[in-house]
Amino acid sequence: MTTEASIRLDDAPLNKFHIKMAGLTFGAHFTDGYIIGVIGFALTLIQPQMGLTPLWVGLIGSSALIGLFLGSLVLGWVSDYIGRQKIFVTSFIIITLGSALQFFADTPMELFLCRVLIGIGLGGDYSVGHTMLAEFAPRKHRGVLLGSFSVIWTFGYVAASFVGFFMQNLGPDAWRLMLATSALPAFLILILRIGTPESPRWLISKGRKDEALAIVQKHVGPNVVLDDEAEVDSHQKRSFMALFSKEMRKRTVFNSLFFVCLVIPYFAIYTFLPSILNLMGLSENFGTDLLLNVILIVGAVLGIWFTVIFSRRGFLIYSFIFLSVMLVLLSVLPTSASFLMILVFAGFTLIMSAVSNLVGVFPAESFPTEIRSLGVGFATSMSRLGSAIGTFLLPISTASFGIQFSTMGLAIVLIIGTIVSIAWAPETKNLTLTEAATKDERTVKTALKGEK
Template structure:
């Protein structure tokens, strides 16, 4: 029976089953380990701010060293997110999900002996590098396993756990980190939650969505059965039969595919139970390469592929059980008549996926064709294409270019501005909270700091309710507007009473903590599977550069232009986020991320 197969290379068929799966103990395990990672992140970043004043007095740190130590982990986060985010899309999520916490655990423990500021700076760069990897793959893994109805709650809760770690570090550092030795002990305690996360993560399987995007459907099915006690469902069965660059198969005994090389060519691709589909043949200037194709679990027949010397054409087919739409990348170039053939053949096998050999013969000018030699073919309507565009890239720079390709660029620009504008004031203000409270001339600064941290925690928990009840777009617009007004009011009231100053400060803290839940939810929902870790890593990385800039600049700003104007320019950053959200924020609450929709 016909089965829709939208975006087959992203595994949309698998996604429907994962999204509808009941909550299982494995969901809780992945959630718990990702929660622990965010707790560790918040604890590591919060502790340096809490003990930095003590280290400054003990080590006579200059303003430059204060800024560098405060921003060190954030700088590492940038490089870790950017570099390892893309690695997660190439090699998978699971390896990074485990090994990054080996680095974090070791580097955190070594802080106990890092008396030299340069050594401490280096260790915190490494901690940030490891955390950056988790910023990319942690929420990605959770979003690809979590049922849709719980995705917002679970991903949003990551920020709450980050806040718990941050607040706990602030309280411990404020009340216990009064001596130099104790300050270093508190920094090294970050190894404890990191070690616990590492131990629990051992044995975590690969993301099924990533496996499907790589054509490894049987492995994905095994993981769903073993860890989620669930079949992938009818749609996933269609994907396992064929979800490559062509489309799903049709009942019958053969497979065929064709592509045009002018404009956005539609490729028809059909497969059959008991026959292997051809691989995707790419023709550019007469050189052809046949990509692998996934086959069903019965003995396949041989396949052939052809190419053209003019233009670029792609076509592929895979074996399956039902008729589905086919896709092909957008190509360009003139074509003339004249069929060609090339010689890749599929190795026969009795079960499991079958791949097409990566060889092709010479071609003359003409459209490229690809067809399997065994059996009749079924008809696929070329108008029913599910996706037209370039295939997922396997190179890092090409993948980052795809983030800014038509159809994706607007989401990437929004994510970049939204995330950066949200976290820049956050990290700048809370890293130098004691300095700001001193500039505000508040009474009992330690008590006020504790009050602000409690509002931070309460705001994060309350924000989860709004995250579940509201759409992403209205929530991000409303919270940016409130935060902008609160910091602008702080700038206007710098010479007012402590009570008048603390009211907008508490409002900003409460709303900002709730809004920060979106930073874990939105990025994972903006990208399809084959780009998700790259996109999430990119947004996390660029936001951490913004955080580092804010953290480094704020103490200089406080000294040079004063508290009032410092609050004004921070409010200006939030205003930029408000404008970008009004203009570009998409509504992604109902989108499927187990497939990358």
């Protein structure tokens, strides 16, 4: 029964449980950044030892992204049927196992398969991690919590740079230990996730309201009540076709396209950063890497602040415009203008890192409970497919057409992202999770005026 003192789940105050769920989800993003970051250093040792061809270098470099595509697509769909919590735990069993198996890989194919397996686990976690936290988090803090994923991912990526730099001189087989170290944080997160509760919003969508209320009042507060009864009567099918229904198709296409348009240049550039800097005529050393890593972290932290003070829609659109201009400049500036190129590259890095926070916010806020994991998983899978293709093709493009042509190609991708965002980006700030996932733009604007 509700009382005057009752608080809706979306309006509950932030407590230790929310922080714990955020920490468990953040740990996954740290592991993801670490796994993606460490492979670049490992490949410098693996390539001569295994005699890798450029094809195998590209395949191994993009293998985790390929797995992410598969895992987020399939496991996100599965979680909407069997529950978030089961995939929340199972995904890290897969990641831990795949990370450890890398130590024993003796052929390119074995290493490729190990990293695809890791990517499948990461993809499943992307689908349910964002969803679990979004479905527990109060709307006042949801943007900050979801946007913080990018910061933690960046810390993982930077940590991998340090580990790779200092371990690469331990011998020709140092890559085995280097890659296997990702099993340590993965195993720790797995242990801590055991016993986490199911998402109450998912339970509501299955008609299990009593179980949902018990979880909410145990972990969020005894006076917290559920206000999502309408979702019990939802008849929307949990299938991929539901994502392309009349009500959802614009959200699905928008989340997939904006996500893809951000991550293609992000992964393509920073996976091959040393060679790109050299091709641009800029000196590359550990000091340069450290500077850019610091800018990545600063940008990610700024992104949290920007998510709080700016509208979601405005932040995304103006960031796309800025990034497009920066890449166009990098494609036309002469290599003799080194100082200006460094300045432009630093600005690009800062804003790219900042706006990347929105990839954890928009998808989780755009879909109703019954297909939220499916929607987040689909958008994530499309982004990782795009990033895998971009990462694979960039070395071929720079070798065949040069760095300026390739940079202009990436700028065109960002321009497409700008157009998509202007046309379709919704405004979800200050709305409850249900409102954000179901209202059209005109109704959203009315709701926001009412909030003010």
